[in-house]
Every structure is written in structure tokens, then in C-alpha cells.
Amino acid sequence: MRTQREQLLVMLNQIIDNNSYDRSPEQTADATATHLQKFWARSMKQQIIAYMDEDGSELCETGRLAVQKLQSI
Numbered sequence: 001m002r003t004q005r006e007q008l009l010v011m012l013n014q015i016i017d018n019n020s021y022d023r024s025p026e027q028t029a030d031a032t033a034t035h036l037q038k039f040w041a042r043s044m045k046q047q048i049i050a051y052m053d054e055d056g057s058e059l060c061e062t063g064r065l066a067v068q069k070l071q072s073i
Contacts, residue, residue, distance in 0.1 A: 008048050009058055012036075016062050025062050032062070033069035045070060 002010070012032070019031040036045060052059060052067045059067065 005047065005051055008044060008051070009063075012048065012063050012066070013060065016060070016066065020062070025065065029062050029065035029069055032066035033073060036066065036070050037073045 015032050015035050016028060019035065020028045023031065036048070040048075048067055049071055052064060056064060056067075
């Protein structure tokens with residue numbers, strides 16, 4: 001069974017994959033951050049931001065950029 005953090009990372013990567021078609025990494029990160037802002041619960045957003053701030057080693061580059069953008073929304 002996956003931990004909650006692992007599940008958030010899986011979901012984040014799926015969102016990135018779904019938003020990456022015919023887009024630059026920057027555009028993909030923008031679309032992903034917008035999706036997270038609209039559809040993730042506050043607790044989920046707080047957890048992924050805290051993970052990035054504490055470690056973030058399992059975030060891909062686009063994921064890291066998306067979470068950084070999420071912080072500034």
C-alpha cells in the first residue's frame with residue numbers, strides 16, 4: 001500500500017503527463033499548478049509543498065516547477 005506522499009506524487013505525475021502534450025515544460029508546469037489549485041484539497045496542496053520544501057527528491061523537474069508555481073498562486 002502506498003503512503004499518502006507516494007500517492008500524491010503518483011497523482012502529480014499523472015497530471016503532468018496529461019498536461020504535457022504539445023506543451024513546453026513551462027506551459028506544462030503552469031497547467032499543472034492551475035489544476036492543483038482548482039482540484040486538490042488544501043491539505044493535499046500543503047503536503048506536496050511541504051514535501052518539496054523538506055526534501056522533494058522524488059519530484060521531477062516539471063513537478064518541482066509546478067509546485068513552486070502553486071506556492072505563488
